[in-house]
Amino acid sequence: MSIRPRWQLVITTVATIGLTALAGCSSSSSSGASGGGSTSASSTSASSDTTTSSAATSSSDAGTSGAADASSAGADTVSSGAAANSSDPAGSSASGGPADSAASLVPAAIKSKGTLTVATDATYAPNEFIKPGSSTIVGLDPDLAVALGHQLGLKLNLVNAKFDTIIPGLQSGKYDMGLSAYTDTKAREKVVDFVVYYQTGESFFVKSSDTATYAGLESLCGKKVSVENGTTEQTDAQDQSTKCTAAGKAKVEVLSFADQNAANLAVSSGRADLGFADTQVVGYMLTQSNGQFKETGKPVNVTPSGIALPKGNGMAAAVQAALKNLVADGTYATVFKQWGMEMNMIPAAEVKINAGIS
Numbered sequence: 354m355s356i357r358p359r360w361q362l363v364i365t366t367v368a369t370i371g372l373t374a375l376a377g378c379s380s381s382s383s384s385g386a387s388g389g390g391s392t393s394a395s396s397t398s399a400s401s402d403t404t405t406s407s408a409a410t411s412s413s414d415a416g417t418s419g420a421a422d423a424s425s426a427g428a429d430t431v432s433s434g435a436a437a438n439s440s441d442p443a444g445s446s447a448s449g450g451p452a453d454s455a456a457s458l459v460p461a462a463i464k465s466k467g468t469l470t471v472a473t474d475a476t477y478a479p480n481e482f483i484k485p486g487s488s489t490i491v492g493l494d495p496d497l498a499v500a501l502g503h504q505l506g507l508k509l510n511l512v513n514a515k516f517d518t519i520i521p522g523l524q525s526g527k528y529d530m531g532l533s534a535y536t537d538t539k540a541r542e543k544v545v546d547f548v549v550y551y552q553t554g555e556s557f558f559v560k561s562s563d564t565a566t567y568a569g570l571e572s573l574c575g576k577k578v579s580v581e582n583g584t585t586e587q588t589d590a591q592d593q594s595t596k597c598t599a600a601g602k603a604k605v606e607v608l609s610f611a612d613q614n615a616a617n618l619a620v621s622s623g624r625a626d627l628g629f630a631d632t633q634v635v636g637y638m639l640t641q642s643n644g645q646f647k648e649t650g651k652p653v654n655v656t657p658s659g660i661a662l663p664k665g666n667g668m669a670a671a672v673q674a675a676l677k678n679l680v681a682d683g684t685y686a687t688v689f690k691q692w693g694m695e696m697n698m699i700p701a702a703e704v705k706i707n708a709g710i711s
Contacts, residue, residue: 455678456506458671463529469507471498472528474516476612477581477630479637479692480534483513493692494532497550500684504675515611517583520545523663530668531661534631536585537709538656546669547659549708550676551689551697554652555586556635559627560620560645567627567650571596575603579616579625582609586629589654621645631658633694657699657708669706677701 463469473481473494481492490511502509514522519531523545537547557567567573573590574597580587587609594605608625610616617638619625628635632652639646660676662668679685680701689698 455504455671455675458667458674459505459507460667460671462666463507463668467508468510469498469502469505469529470510470512470527471530471532472512472514472519472522473498473531473533474519474612475513476614477516477534477634478641479633479694480631481532493688493694494534496688496691497679497685498530498532500679500688501672501675504678505671516581520583520661523661526663529663530672533661534634535659535661536656537659537707538585538711539709541661542707542709545664546662546666547657547707547709548662548669548672548676549657549659549699549703549705551658551694551699552655552703553658553697554632554655555589555629556632556652557627557629557649558620558635558638558646559649560623561647563627563647563649565626565649569650570653572650573597573605573627574600575605576626577606577608577624579608579610579619579628581613581616581630582611584630585654585656586631590629617646633697637693656710657703657705658697659708673704673706676704680704 473490475481475483475490475492477492479492481490481494483489484491490513495511498509498511512528514528516533519528519533519535520541522528523531531545534553535541535547536553537549541547559565559567567576570589570593573593578590580590587607590605590607594607598604608616608619610619613630613634616625616628616630620628627649628646630638635648639648660672662672676685679688686695686698689695
C-alpha cells in the first residue's frame with residue numbers, strides 16, 4: 354500500500370498555517386515569522402536540547418533537507434527555550450472554545466502548570482524543521498501542537514530536542530508531550546503512551562545519479578544505509594542485517610546519525626549507498642533538494658504514527674479527545690493539507706491509544 358503524499362501541492366519551507374484564524378490563538382515569534390502556526394525558539398544554555406547538524410552547517414548540503422539554512426548559524430542550534438505561548442489558552446477554538454470533553458480530562462498536575470511542554474526534533478521536514486534564516490520551528494507537528502494546546506486549554510512551550518532524547522525526557526518528567534513523527538510500536542508502548550495521529554510508511558532515497566533500485570528491505574544486504582538515530586528505520590535496518598547474515602548474505606552496514614540532516618548528507622556525499630526515512634519526509638525532501646535526490650522502490654511497513662506521552666499519567670485520554678475534536682472541526686485536515694500530508698490522514702475512529710502493530 355503506497356501512502357506517498359501528493360507532492361504536487363505547492364509547498365515551501367516557509368509555509369505556515371494561520372492557526373490564529375483556525376483556533377482563535379496567537380503564537381509569539383522571536384523571528385517575526387508570519388502565520389500563527391509557526392513557533393519560535395530562543396537561545397538558552399541547555400545544550401542537551403540543542404540541534405546541531407553537520408549537514409545544516411554545510412553550504413553545499415544545507416538546502417537538501419528542507420530543514421536548515423546554512424546562511425544562518427543561529428538556525429542550526431535551537432535550544433530548549435523554544436516557546437510558542439498562546440496569549441489566550443482559554444480562548445475560543447475553531448468550534449467555539451476549548452472543548453470541555455478534552456480540557457476536563459487534563460490531569461491536575463498538568464492543568465496546574467498551565468503550560469504544555471512539547472518536545473520535537475526540528476530536522477524532519479515537513480513534520481518539523483527550522484524556517485530558513487531564523488530560529489523558528491515550523492511544520493505539521495508545531496501547527497498541530499498549537500491547535501491541541503487550545504483544545505486542552507494550555508499554553509505551549511515547544512522545545513527542539515534530539516530525537517533519541519525525547520522519550521527519556523518524557524520518562525523523567527522533563528517533557529509533557531513528544532510530537533515528532535514517532536512510529537507507535539509495542540516496544541515503545543512499554544515506556545510511553547501513544548495517541549495515533551496519522552499513518553505512514555518508510556521509503557528509500559538515493560542520489561539522482563544512482564541507477565541502483567531497492568525493492569524491499571531484503572535488497573539492503575551488503576549496502577550502507579543512512580538513518581537517524583532512534584528511528585524505526587534504524588531498528589528495521591538493523592533487524593534486516595541480522596536476517597541477511599542468517600541467510601548467508603552480507604550484512605547491512607547501518608550508519609546512524611544524530612539528526613536527519615546529517616543522514617541526508619551521508620547520502621549526498623557518497624558515504625552511504627542510500628537513505629531510509631519516513632515516506633512523507635523523503636517526499637518533502639525531494640521537493641527541496643534541487644534534484645539532488647530521488648526515491649527508489651516502494652514504501653514499506655505502513656504503520657501508525659503517534660503523539661508520545663508519559664506512561665500512565667492520564668494525558669492520553671485528553672489528547673485523544675482533543676485530536677478527535679480537531680478532526681471533527683476541520684482543523685486537522687487543514688493542517689495536513691497545508692504540509693502536503695493529506696494522504697497520511699486518518700479518520701477519527703482511528704485516533705486510538707496505544708495501537709502499535711509491531
